[in-house]
Amino acid sequence: MRVRTHNDINQWLKFFLTGIIETAKNGVETFDGIMQLQRTIDDKLKNIGNRSGDAYKIVEYLYNQPIIDAQRVSNITGKSLRPVYAMLSLLEELGIIQEITGGQRGRLYIFSDYVELFKTIKNHKQ
Numbered sequence: 199m200r201v202r203t204h205n206d207i208n209q210w211l212k213f214f215l216t217g218i219i220e221t222a223k224n225g226v227e228t229f230d231g232i233m234q235l236q237r238t239i240d241d242k243l244k245n246i247g248n249r250s251g252d253a254y255k256i257v258e259y260l261y262n263q264p265i266i267d268a269q270r271v272s273n274i275t276g277k278s279l280r281p282v283y284a285m286l287s288l289l290e291e292l293g294i295i296q297e298i299t300g301g302q303r304g305r306l307y308i309f310s311d312y313v314e315l316f317k318t319i320k321n322h323k324q
Contacts, residue, residue, distance in 0.1 A: 228315060228316065231315040232261075232312070232315060235311055235312060235315065238311075239257055239294060242292045242293070242294060243257070243292070246288065246292075249285060249288065252274075252275040252277065252285055253285065253288070253289065255274050255275055256271055256274055256275065256285065256289065257289075257294065257309075259274050260295070260309040260312065261309075261312065264308060264309035264312050264313050265298075265306055265307070265308050265309075266295070266306070266307050266309075267304070267305065267306050267307070268282050268283060268286060268305065271285065271286060286305075286307060289307075290307070293311075294309070294311075295307040295308060295309055295310070296308050296310045
């Protein structure tokens with residue numbers, strides 16, 4: 199408003215640049231959190247033997263779509279549902295995903311640590 203009433207373009211530029219700086223800081227903070235999460239997950243997956251290939255495929259998918267179900271895991275890995283449920287159980291035991299529906303059928307799993315990164319950043323801003 200001051201720009202309009204007092205022709206104070208410098209104040210507007212300061213306001214605009216402050217917004218850019220804050221956005222950049224949040225982006226760096228989020229990126230650092232994602233990198234740290236990746237290292238943590240790598241540590242968890244490196245000792246699961248021959249299942250690690252499928253586990254990494256699933257985790258890679260979760261970075262793009264943090265909620266997943268057994269059918270999607272089956273599509274990603276090319277495995278039938280029996281080994282898929284075993285893999286989901288393993289990922290749950292490792293603390294990588296969390297079941298969120300509480301049901302016996304149609305279960306959904308969330309990549310909660312990843313989602314929390316974005317909630318934390320958002321809460322810092324408020």
